[in-house]
Amino acid sequence: MADGNSLFKVSIDFSQSHLFFPNIIHWILLILAVLIALTSGPKLLRQMREKKKDDKQTGAPTDWVRLLGTLVLTIIYFSLMETVGDLFPNTGFGFLFTSIPFMFLLSVLFVHQPGRREFVTITLSSIISPAVAWYVLAQMFNITLP
Structure with missing residues (x-):
């Protein structure tokens, strides 16, 4: 492998450096939101359709x-x-x-x-x-x- 294509070399443009970690956090949050939607979404939709989930049932307005x-x-x-x-x-x-x-x-x-x-x-x-x-x-x- 040539030096310019090394896996261990990281180059970040200073004018864009402030976007590096927010992009990582953005993708992590997006993945977690999709996982939550896939695991809890169907149950929540079913409860909403049956109108079982309301403020009185949870006990807190x-x-x-x-x-x-x-x-x-x-x-x-x-x-x-x-x-x-x-x-x-x-x-x-x-x-x-x-x-x-x-x-x-x-x-x-x-x-x-x-x-x-x-x-x-x-x-x-x-x-x-x-x-x-x-x-x-x-x-x-x-x-x-x-």
Whole structure:
């Protein structure tokens, strides 16, 4: 085998390097979704046709505010991450500056008994967790973040 065709040589274009791991995760999630659909889909469809599956049977009503709030916050989070990241190219600040409010708002959405202590805990974890992740990934390991 020639050197250029070696199985042990990996070449990734820097301008596309930030897409490497998301593509891997994308395919893993897609494969898992197909497996879940194949294994659980027929049973779920049968239950839906027989109308046996409803909120009263499971014992827990659907919390539409939290469900829709999570979906809206997630869409906004991913939409803004690239926009904010473009303001500070190749620094990972897009990830950092959008993760802090996203984590804060998501935590506030799911807290059951809000109080001063809960808000302090939520605020600290919303700042510390993304900052540590940003430092480890972007600064220590030089992984390109949005």
